[in-house]
Amino acid sequence: MSRAEQKERTRRAIINAAFSQLSADKSFASLSLREVAREAGIAPTSFYRHFADMDELGLTLVDEAGLMLRQLMRQARQRIEKNGSVIRTSIETFMEFVTGNSNVFRLLLRERSGTSAAFRGAVAREIQHFVAELAEYLRKETICPDELARAQAEAMVILVFHAGADALDAPPEQYSYLTSRTITQLRWLTHGAAGSGRKPKG
Amino acid sequence: MSRAEQKERTRRAIINAAFSQLSADKSFASLSLREVAREAGIAPTSFYRHFADMDELGLTLVDEAGLMLRQLMRQARQRIEKNGSVIRTSIETFMEFVTGNSNVFRLLLRERSGTSAAFRGAVAREIQHFVAELAEYLRKETICPDELARAQAEAMVILVFHAGADALDAPPEQYSYLTSRTITQLRWLTHGAAGSGRKPKG
DNA sequence: AGAATGAGCGAACAGTTGTAAGCTAAAGTG
DNA sequence: CACTTTAGCTTACAACTGTTCGCTCATTCT
Missing domain, CATH: 1.10.10.60 (Homeodomain-like)
Known part of the structure; x- marks a missing residue:
């Protein structure tokens, strides 16, 4: 070798x-x-x-976790094309990831508010990838200022992440409740945002 | 003595x-x-x-932190009576707490997803106090099923908490941006929820 | 007054940690 | 082939950790 x-x-x-x-x-x-x-x-x-030290290993782990997350996004997009429902499909895909790779998700969840500024920054960057992609999608589907699309995307990502965190401590029979609750919350956001100066496109 | x-x-x-x-x-x-x-x-x-050990001390700290948070709520309500704007006043009060007692807030933020199930439970309970109070308020102001009031309150608390977390890593000149962004997000939620089968009361 | 309680202390123990120094042996290089 | 490089090893050290034991001595109780 x-x-x-x-x-x-x-x-x-x-x-x-x-x-x-x-x-x-x-x-x-x-x-x-x-x-x-x-x-x-x-x-x-x-x-x-x-x-060089454990920190360097940790940053590598965060990178890899972010990579998995992005692969997940791609997978979700494929599902959406077949399935139709954007919000439901996205959340369900995400919840599957969280429950199937709980240790990976936990790493991101914890280091997001951990003791190392470098770690927090690395996690924040990974999450921003999510937000940016979602904001881009919102801009395509609706007419609204960039600023608001971003704020909306951030709120959505926060809520989905939090649902994932809840799932970690919840028994499996509650997953479907957590999913539908999050769907409701996200629909409120989109409707509320649509009512405040935003218009559906076309 | x-x-x-x-x-x-x-x-x-x-x-x-x-x-x-x-x-x-x-x-x-x-x-x-x-x-x-x-x-x-x-x-x-x-x-x-x-x-008995560090865990017991930790749970005591979480309790005390929760207490401070509830005192904060009471303070916010007093301000609201004078000021009027519910959402803005609540968020501003919260942000003042976060920036003024950052170590206390950080404790809650971290132990919410920490390694001790007992800690996570304790923090979750403290946050549920928040959610319950807010849900109660929403039920008074609007006609909607308990279930939805709770889901709405949870979403709001999550977003406000997250804004606090962002503030910890942000320079002070960004506080007002974080505050107004969160206000926007919360207004979307209330409007969206009002549009989906909820009606303003009276 | 005398006895009991209990907060605080110092010494000691076994366990863990990160990391430095120097060696071995296998892989790569000319 | 001889020569260099380097991943991995063993040994060693100093610094910490949580926790046990037995003691002191001021407060409290009877």
């Missing part, structure tokens, strides 16, 4: 070890370098061959 | 020490018993005379 190949392999082992140790009871901040190294199957000091 | 009096005094010293160590870079989880004891001016072992 080539050297670079092997290096990449243990780098992934470290990343996977970190992800797998995240849980409802364990945040990234409470991971230790040694524990991660142990699970990755390397000596503690070998960790430094791949990351 | 009486015994009970003195005990209460050092108990407060511990609580205050814990609050004062919370900051943008230090979450409750990263506080150590020894550090807190040091700042409170007692030996590490004396801590146990007042709390």
Whole structure:
């Protein structure tokens, strides 16, 4: 096996070890370098061959989580073309992601208000991707100033994220309630915004 | 000084020490018993005379934070009577609290999605007080099913909380923008909800 | 007065942590 | 082939952590 190949392999082992140790009871901040190294199957000091410190690993995790989120968006758009209902499909796709990759979502959720400014910034950037795409969509579908489209998109993303957070602590039989509640909230937003100076296009 | 009096005094010293160590870079989880004891001016072992462990202290902090929040609500209501504008006054009062007691707000913000289920539950309960009061208000002012009033109140509280979180990382000159953005979002919600089967009362 | 209580202390323990230094051995290079 | 590079290892250290134990001594109770 080539050297670079092997290096990449243990780098992934470290990343996977970190992800797998995240849980409802364990945040990234409470991971230790040694524990991660142990699970990755390397000596503690070998960790430094791949990351300068735990922060660098953390930022990598946030990046990867953001990537997954964006792939999710693409998947949602495909579903929308077949399905029709934009809001419902988007939320359902998102809820599936949250419940299926809860550790990944938890990372974003926690580091959004965590103790590292760098982490908070990284998460905020990932979320802004969401907001920007949604705002773009709103601008296409309606006639309204950029500023308002953005404020609307932000509100929507916040509400959806929060529904995801609720789902983490809720029993599965409540998922459909959380979904429909969020749909209602988002419809209120769109209707309210449409009534305040915005017009449906065409 | 009486015994009970003195005990209460050092108990407060511990609580205050814990609050004062919370900051943008230090979450409750990263506080150590020894550090807190040091700042409170007692030996590490004396801590146990007042709390069984750090978790018990943490729950106390959350309780106190919730108390401050409810006092804030009362203060807001007084202002509303003089001022008139419900939404604007509420949000402005809240933003003042957030910027003036940022460590307290940060505690709630972080433990809401933290690693301890007990903490998450405690914070959720405090926030539900907010939601319940607001939902009650909405029911009085409008005719709508309890269920919808609650969903609307929840959405509003989420958006206001999020604005507070944004303020923590924003320079002060952006506070007024954050406030007005949130006002817009809340007005959309009320208008949208009013349009969907709800009617203004009287 | 005398006994009981209990807040606070110092010393000590076992466990963990991050990280530095220096070695080995395999892969890459000329 | 000899030479360099480097991922990974072992050992080691100093700094912390939470917690147990047994003591003191001022307050409180009888």
